[in-house]
């Protein structure tokens with residue numbers, strides 16, 4: 001009971017500024033749509049209408065990578081200011097602090113995904129409702145794990161915050177580009193495909209493409225699901241432990 | 252007892268060295284006291300606060316805060332104390348009133364209760380007109396008042412404030428202090444605060460605890476500390492420097508002025524003047540000097556608190 005209440009307290013704190021500012025909210029939610037339209041129209045001319053089926057899940061995975069990084073950044077800001085410290089000196093449940101923040105990321109992701117799918121449908125994207133639902137569920141699970149890891153990174157980066165930037169900057173580009181989100185890896189040289197094979201994000205991308213094409217029985221779906229669950233578990237366990245240990249590092 | 256600490260120690264291990272931030276603090280603070288922790292930069296004030304507020308586990312020692320053990324029952328401590336940290340308590344992008352409501356809800360209040368209470372503390376600290384602003388649009392003094400408000404939402408019996416007035420201009424500082432003193436009168440709280448402004452500790456607190464290099468080096472009322480550790484002086488400026496030789500007893504010469512240590516400056520000044528007059532020594536200026544807390548710190552450490560950092 002207390003856990004749920006605390007989670008809602010943290011969630012509503014995080015969500016309120018956005019809800020109070022509907023104009024920015026609309027822009028933030030609509031931004032990936034812009035990306036979809038600009039980038040998608042480029043692809044359209046080269047590869048035909050199957051493009052949307054390939055491109056929409058890619059964009060969703062990319063959002064799922066960018067969102068958690070932003071969440072970690074906002075935590076970092078609150079750690080360097082004093083607002084996180086003040087919250088730590090309340091009886092607020094430590095896991096709820098993690099989950100409440102995660103909830104806001106998750107809801108943002110889902111709303112953006114629904115918007116993207118809706119717009120893409122008008123452009124020729126074929127909807128497999130079951131597949132899309134399963135795909136979103138997988139992304140949600142994966143996103144929760146990524147956000148938690150991003151929070152851990154922010155906590156560990158104290159007090160300067162430098163570590164957070166070093167790690168995210170060096171990881172984000174290879175993880176994104178070498179997962180086949182925006183460019184297919186299949187046509188790439190062997191080394192590129194090898195790197196793709198060890199990149200956990202690739203498994204999510206492949207699974208999403210299969211699900212968005214309505215292919216539940218594809219083995220990539222299983223692999224992607226396992227990666228998502230593993231990342232979520234690791235993130236939540238490590239994240240809760242870091243939150244318990246508190247805001248102040250220095251052994 | 253609002254606070255009891257026994258042998259509280261905290262070390263920080265950095266890459267090569269170990270910093271002994273707090274080196275064994277034993278301190279009792281009774282209910283309703285107003286205590287100022289005075290110490291130069293790096294003395295260990297914040298580290299002490301962070302242990303008392305459960306943010307940092309001690310390396311050794313124990314402490315009871317608001318009747319709860321900081322290690323065995325951290326949530327119990329958190330529920331009973333208010334903490335105004337050295338940094339800002341309210342998030343930059345959140346409205347002041349929203350943050351106050353969040354704070355109340357974090358302490359288990361319902362939304363309705365927390366909202367009512369948020370409005371009460373807004374009024375208490377004169378923040379009503381700023382309720383819908385975000386902290387990054389406020390002045391330093393206004394922002395500090397918001398921080399104090401955040402510490403009061405759940406009506407704690409004990410409020411710990413880490414340098415509530417540092418970085419403020421004299422006007423805002425006076426204003427923050429006025430609010431702190433009002434709170435104490437109206438709410439009968441125990442207040443523990445840190446500062447490195449000597450005059451502030453002197454004027455405002457009934458009890459001053461001086462901390463240096465992680466240890467309590469003096470503890471008492473400002474008057475007591477002054478009497479015991481520094482003492483009064485009188486300053487006499489003589490018309491002729493040559494007359495200095497005719498002063499009986501030890502003195503320090505500062506240019507053409509002599510400083511003489513005395514138990515009570517107000518009583519000693521006329522007596523010295525009479526004696527010198529009788530001896531035919533001309534005095535151009537005379538002054539009774541009360542020691543400052545800096546004199547106390549100087550007497551204890553050989554350093555001035557301003558340059559001790």
Ligand SMILES: Nc1ncnc2c1ncn2[C@@H]1O[C@H](COP(=O)(O)OP(=O)(O)OP(=O)(O)O)[C@@H](O)[C@H]1O
Pocket residue numbers: 249250263264265270271272290291292293294295296297298299337447
């Ligand atoms: N996380 C940390 N890691 C390493 N050293 C630390 C850490 N926090 C504090 N210290 C060191 O411990 C000592 C005491 O610091 P503390 O912040 O408690 O001092 P303070 O009295 O609050 O000073 P100020 O008046 O500047 O706020 C300092 O030498 C500081 O460098």
Ligand SMILES: [Mg+2]
Pocket residue numbers: 296297298337413414
């Ligand atoms: Mg400090």
